[in-house]
Amino acid sequence: MTDAPVVDWDALRAAARAALEHSYAPYSKFPVGAAALVDDGRVVSGANVENASYGVTLCAECTLVGQLQMTGGGRLVAFACVDGAGNLLMPCGRCRQLLFEFGGPTLLVDSPRGTVPMTEVLPDAFGPHDLTDPARTPEKPGEAPQ
Numbered sequence: 001m002t003d004a005p006v007v008d009w010d011a012l013r014a015a016a017r018a019a020l021e022h023s024y025a026p027y028s029k030f031p032v033g034a035a036a037l038v039d040d041g042r043v044v045s046g047a048n049v050e051n052a053s054y055g056v057t058l059c060a061e062c063t064l065v066g067q068l069q070m071t072g073g074g075r076l077v078a079f080a081c082v083d084g085a086g087n088l089l090m091p092c093g094r095c096r097q098l099l100f101e102f103g104g105p106t107l108l109v110d111s112p113r114g115t116v117p118m119t120e121v122l123p124d125a126f127g128p129h130d131l132t133d134p135a136r137t138p139e140k141p142g143e144a145p146q
């Protein structure tokens with residue numbers, strides 16, 4: 001049993017708000033900023049990047065995961081996401097799946113009703129553990145199979 005991680009939620013929310021600066025949301029005019037604590041202490045962030053072909057839009061969580069991978073990978077421990085007014089947002093369905101890959105069931109999500117674990121945000125998640133063929137399954141979430 002590992003101890004609950006120490007999370008500076010104020011700092012994480014501040015990082016999510018800072019990420020808003022990089023949002024490209026000319027169509028929805030709904031900027032989103034996201035930030036996450038990584039198990040090595042890093043904080044990674046992302047912002048939504050929209051497209052004239054609306055469905056091609058990248059949520060803030062997508063660019064956050066891109067930054068995670070491009071700065072050394074690791075496992076997400078805690079996550080926060082805000083709108084342009086700085087209000088906490090819950091990730092959309094697709095992003096819940098995206099976050100599960102890199103945070104697993106213990107990822108803590110900052111929500112308007114308090115901190116909730118991924119098991120509540122995405123119950124009965126489909127994940128790496130469902131790919132039973134070892135050749136296809138990472139050793140642990142966020143770790144690519146060799």
Ligand SMILES: O=c1ccn([C@H]2C[C@H](O)[C@@H](CO)O2)c(=O)[nH]1
Nearest residue numbers: 028030032048059060091092095
């Ligand atoms: O979890 C979410 C949900 C929505 N958005 C973005 C996508 C789009 O640019 C805008 C309005 O849906 O909000 C995110 O970035 N993350």
Ligand SMILES: [Zn+2]
Nearest residue numbers: 059092094095
């Ligand atoms: Zn999303």
